[in-house]
Amino acid sequence: MINEMLAYFAQGANWAGETGIPARLGEHLWYSFLAVAAAAVLAFPVGVFIGHTGVGKVYLVSASNVLRALPSLGIMTLLVLLMGIGLLPPLAALVLIAIPPILAGVYAGVANVDPEVVDAARAIGMKDSRIILQVELPLALPLILGGMRGAILQVVATATIAAYVNLGGLGRYIFDGLALYDYGQVLVGAVLVTALALVLDGLLALLVKAVSPARRAIAR
Amino acid sequence: MNWLLDNLPQAMGLTVEHLYLSLVPTLIGVVVALGLGLAFGNRPRARAIITAVASAIFTIPSLALFVVIPSIIGTQILDPLNVVIALALYSASLLVRTVFDALDAVAPEVLNAAEALGYSHARRRIFVDLPLAVAPLAAGTRVAAVTNVSLVSVGAVIGVGGLGQLFVSGYQRNYPDQILAGIIVILLVALVFDRVIAVAARLLTPWLHQGAAANSGDGKRRRTSPAPVAPAPQELAASGREAK
Numbered sequence: 001m002i003n004e005m006l007a008y009f010a011q012g013a014n015w016a017g018e019t020g021i022p023a024r025l026g027e028h029l030w031y032s033f034l035a036v037a038a039a040a041v042l043a044f045p046v047g048v049f050i051g052h053t054g055v056g057k058v059y060l061v062s063a064s065n066v067l068r069a070l071p072s073l074g075i076m077t078l079l080v081l082l083m084g085i086g087l088l089p090p091l092a093a094l095v096l097i098a099i100p101p102i103l104a105g106v107y108a109g110v111a112n113v114d115p116e117v118v119d120a121a122r123a124i125g126m127k128d129s130r131i132i133l134q135v136e137l138p139l140a141l142p143l144i145l146g147g148m149r150g151a152i153l154q155v156v157a158t159a160t161i162a163a164y165v166n167l168g169g170l171g172r173y174i175f176d177g178l179a180l181y182d183y184g185q186v187l188v189g190a191v192l193v194t195a196l197a198l199v200l201d202g203l204l205a206l207l208v209k210a211v212s213p214a215r216r217a218i219a220r
Numbered sequence: 221m222n223w224l225l226d227n228l229p230q231a232m233g234l235t236v237e238h239l240y241l242s243l244v245p246t247l248i249g250v251v252v253a254l255g256l257g258l259a260f261g262n263r264p265r266a267r268a269i270i271t272a273v274a275s276a277i278f279t280i281p282s283l284a285l286f287v288v289i290p291s292i293i294g295t296q297i298l299d300p301l302n303v304v305i306a307l308a309l310y311s312a313s314l315l316v317r318t319v320f321d322a323l324d325a326v327a328p329e330v331l332n333a334a335e336a337l338g339y340s341h342a343r344r345r346i347f348v349d350l351p352l353a354v355a356p357l358a359a360g361t362r363v364a365a366v367t368n369v370s371l372v373s374v375g376a377v378i379g380v381g382g383l384g385q386l387f388v389s390g391y392q393r394n395y396p397d398q399i400l401a402g403i404i405v406i407l408l409v410a411l412v413f414d415r416v417i418a419v420a421a422r423l424l425t426p427w428l429h430q431g432a433a434a435n436s437g438d439g440k441r442r443r444t445s446p447a448p449v450a451p452a453p454q455e456l457a458a459s460g461r462e463a464k
Contacts, residue, residue, distance in 0.1 A: 001291040002291060066407065066411075068367060068370065069366045069367075069370045070370060070407070071370045071384065071403060071406050072370070073376060073384055073387045074402050074403040074406065075403070077387045077388075077390065077391035078387075078390075078403065081390070081394060081399065153279060157281030158281075160283050161283060161377070164391075171283070174283060183287075187288065189287075190284035190285075190287050191284075191288075193283075193284050194280045194288075197280065197281055201279045
């Protein structure tokens with residue numbers, strides 16, 4: 001199987017055109033980016049609100065547990081059947097999967113800000129909007145990015161399954177290979193998506209480290 | 221829901237398979253993580269290597285791992301063993317860090333006291349460190365178990381997926397009802413797992429709950445009673461990484 005995989009990688013034709021490896025990689029990244037961006041737009045304000053006010057904290061905790069159990073394959077196939085073929089249904093499923101980690105990160109980041117710091121900000125006359133923008137969000141940045149990192153990894157992994165409902169992306173190799181009993185091609189998909197996840201995770205880990213307060217203090 | 225009511229025997233069979241495919245890897249993961257944690261918790265270099273490998277394993281997308289395992293260990297691509305091994309790897313990777321942290325969190329005074337009482341190192345590890353680590357370990361195990369319940373269903377695309385097979389067959393036959401039934405039963409199974417582990421952990425750590433129980437009558441909490449069980453914000457953020 002490994003030899004077949006290497007042969008697949010070695011063949012120039014597999015690197016060109018609409019079904020070539022760069023194109024599939026591009027599709028995979030594009031779906032992932034769209035989903036994470038949409039999820040961030042939806043989850044960010046809610047996370048800030050709950051973190052800042054504490055309203056609805058209990059629901060957030062139980063909801064995040066339930067959502068973790070949501071099977072992505074089930075959500076994706078269900079949405080495709082209900083909404084039809086196309087980019088939107090699988091994308092909606094990816095957004096649904098990306099929301100909990102982002103929400104949890106933003107909420108935890110804002111809620112974790114030392115209450116004394118918030119009191120001090122209030123005492124020097126800051127309004128709530130300024131406290132959020134200039135005090136809570138900067139301090140929450142590491143946890144927010146941590147949540148984003150979780151969401152991105154999860155979406156990149158789940159975008160593989162989007163190929164099952166006739167979308168592109170790196171999952172194409174896995175599903176086409178399975179259908180053709182061409183396990184070399186299956187491995188190509190698995191290796192590529194794993195490499196993508198590891199590289200993204202490494203980059204995001206560096207980013208999180210760069211904005212962590214301890215690191216900033218040392219750098220100063 | 222009609223599909224579920226009309227096909228109860230089939231749904232029961234798939235549920236049993238699903239339970240097996242998610243429970244076995246969770247248990248293997250707990251045992252492996254505990255073994256690694258107790259053996260290497262005090263050796264910084266081994267610990268750093270284990271943590272790095274675990275986090276890399278955890279980053280591998282589940283579908284990729286399911287299809288790569290056969291080429292590494294030589295199983296058939298449709299063998300349920302692939303799913304069990306993959307999920308056990310995830311669970312162990314997730315839990316080994318929890319075990320390290322949980323063992324670190326045991327108060328040094330307690331360990332010194334145990335040593336002063338004449339506990340050997342191995343006995344102290346098992347009878348003092350381990351019980352005190354149960355509560356955080358249980359929290360991690362809940363996450364691992366719930367994640368496994370959800371991930372098993374991905375195996376359906378390679379023919380092994382318990383209730384996930386309802387997604388594949390519902391999709392192929394254009395029958396949303398069947399998919400919905402699968403999602404609902406999976407959520408129920410996850411919920412039951414979560415509660416069972418939480419209750420088991422409570423029973424295993426009676427000392428954490430005595431204060432609260434004794435005081436539940438007068439409605440006031442004593443100072444010494446433990447914090448409420450809701451996860452702290454940091455835990456919630458950390459748990460965001462888990463499922464795939």
